[in-house]
Amino acid sequence: MGDKAQIKGWCPGAWQPMASGDGLIVRVRPRHAELTRRQMLALCEAAQRWGSGVIDLTNRANLQLRGVREEAWHPLMKALVQARLVEDDPSLEARRNLLVAPDWQPGDATHQATTALLDQLAELPDLPAKVGFAVDAGESPVLAAHSADFRIERAATGQLLVRLDGRQRGTPVESPAAAVALIIRLAHWFAESGGHQSGRMRRHEGLLPPWAPESLPPAKSRPPFALGNHALGAVYGLRFGQVNAETLSQLLKTSDVECIRVTPWRRLLVTGVKARFLDGLLIDNQAPELKIDACPGAPYCEQATVGTRLLATHLAGATNGSLHVSGCPKGCARRLPADVCIVGRHGRYDLIFRGSADGTPHVTGLTASQVRHYFGVE
Known part of the structure; x- marks a missing residue:
C-alpha cells in the first residue's frame, strides 16, 4: 500500500482519489452491489473518522466518502482493505467497474455471472479508465438506462445475451460462465482493435468479429424499484x-x-427489514426530490461556480417533470436530458429546457433569487 494519494482529473477511485473543494473523494465499489451489515458500519465509521461524515451514492451504484484529508487517506485505505471494501491490488480495483442488478438472488444468473467476472478480473486486458460492465440477467433488464460498455442481460426470447453499448442486438450464450468468457474475449478484441483510441464502446467503429454475431434484441426493460x-x-x-x-x-x-x-x-x-420512517431517508415514492438531480456544487466541487442543492430543494415540486441543477456545464449528476436543466456559469444560472447541462441555454445570467422567481418560488 502506497503512502501518497494519487490525485487525478478523472472519476475518483479508492487508490486514485479525486481532489474536490471539500477534500479528497474516495470511491468504494461494492462487490455484487452488496455490503454486509458489518461492512456498511465500517464504511460509516470511516466516513465519520476520516471524512466529512457524508456518503454519496453515485449513478454507477458506487459509494463515495467526501471530505477526506490528504493525511487521512493512508489509514482510511487500510481500513477499507481490511473490511474487504477495496482490493489490496490497485490494478484489480481499477478493473472492478461493475454495475450489478441489485435484486439478484443467490445462485441465479446475475449472481453466477458477477461472481465469475470478479474471479476473472485479472484476465481482462488494460482498458480505458471509464470502461464498465453491467450484469443484468434477470427476467427483464433493470439497468438499461445506465451506461455499460459490455452487458450480460436477457434476450426477448429468455436466453442469456452479451451486448455491447450502442448495439441494438447481442450474442446469445448458453450459461453465465459462457457469458463471462465472451465478455473477456470481446474486451481483448476491443483493446486490440483501437479501443484505447475510441475510449468507449459506443464510440468504437471496429467491426464485430464473426464469433460474436448480433442476432437477438434484449428483453423489454423494467423501471427502478419503488420506495x-x-x-x-x-x-x-x-x-x-x-x-x-x-x-x-x-x-x-x-x-x-x-x-x-x-x-x-x-x-x-x-x-431483511420492513420500510419505516427515518429522518434523512425517503420512503414516499411521490417525493418531489426523486425527480431532481443535483451535483454537490460550490464550494464542494472545484468546477462549480454556484450552489446547487439548496436551490434544488427550494424548487422541489415547482417545475414540471425532471429537474437537473448542475454547478457547471459538465453535468456530472445527470447524463440524460432533463425537462428543466439549471446550469451554473460564471457565478450565475442559465436555464435549459428539455436538454442537458452542456446544451444551449434558453435563459442566461440569473441569480438564485431570480431563478426562484422564474418558477414562482419565493
Whole structure:
C-alpha cells in the first residue's frame, strides 16, 4: 500500500482519489452491489473518522466518502482493505467497474455471472479508465438506462445475451460462465482493435468479429424499484444521492438488517427489514426530490461556480417533470436530458429546457433569487 494519494482529473477511485473543494473523494465499489451489515458500519465509521461524515451514492451504484484529508487517506485505505471494501491490488480495483442488478438472488444468473467476472478480473486486458460492465440477467433488464460498455442481460426470447453499448442486438450464450468468457474475449478484441483510441464502446467503429454475431434484441426493460417495502426488504431514497453516515448507522443499529444493496437510482435496498420512517431517508415514492438531480456544487466541487442543492430543494415540486441543477456545464449528476436543466456559469444560472447541462441555454445570467422567481418560488 502506497503512502501518497494519487490525485487525478478523472472519476475518483479508492487508490486514485479525486481532489474536490471539500477534500479528497474516495470511491468504494461494492462487490455484487452488496455490503454486509458489518461492512456498511465500517464504511460509516470511516466516513465519520476520516471524512466529512457524508456518503454519496453515485449513478454507477458506487459509494463515495467526501471530505477526506490528504493525511487521512493512508489509514482510511487500510481500513477499507481490511473490511474487504477495496482490493489490496490497485490494478484489480481499477478493473472492478461493475454495475450489478441489485435484486439478484443467490445462485441465479446475475449472481453466477458477477461472481465469475470478479474471479476473472485479472484476465481482462488494460482498458480505458471509464470502461464498465453491467450484469443484468434477470427476467427483464433493470439497468438499461445506465451506461455499460459490455452487458450480460436477457434476450426477448429468455436466453442469456452479451451486448455491447450502442448495439441494438447481442450474442446469445448458453450459461453465465459462457457469458463471462465472451465478455473477456470481446474486451481483448476491443483493446486490440483501437479501443484505447475510441475510449468507449459506443464510440468504437471496429467491426464485430464473426464469433460474436448480433442476432437477438434484449428483453423489454423494467423501471427502478419503488420506495417502500420490497420483496427482499425495504427501499430507501437518498436526497440528491447523499446521506449522513450517522443516519445509516442508526438504521443499521436499530433494525434486523441483513445487508444493503446499492442501486444507480439514488436508492438503497435494505434486505431483511420492513420500510419505516427515518429522518434523512425517503420512503414516499411521490417525493418531489426523486425527480431532481443535483451535483454537490460550490464550494464542494472545484468546477462549480454556484450552489446547487439548496436551490434544488427550494424548487422541489415547482417545475414540471425532471429537474437537473448542475454547478457547471459538465453535468456530472445527470447524463440524460432533463425537462428543466439549471446550469451554473460564471457565478450565475442559465436555464435549459428539455436538454442537458452542456446544451444551449434558453435563459442566461440569473441569480438564485431570480431563478426562484422564474418558477414562482419565493
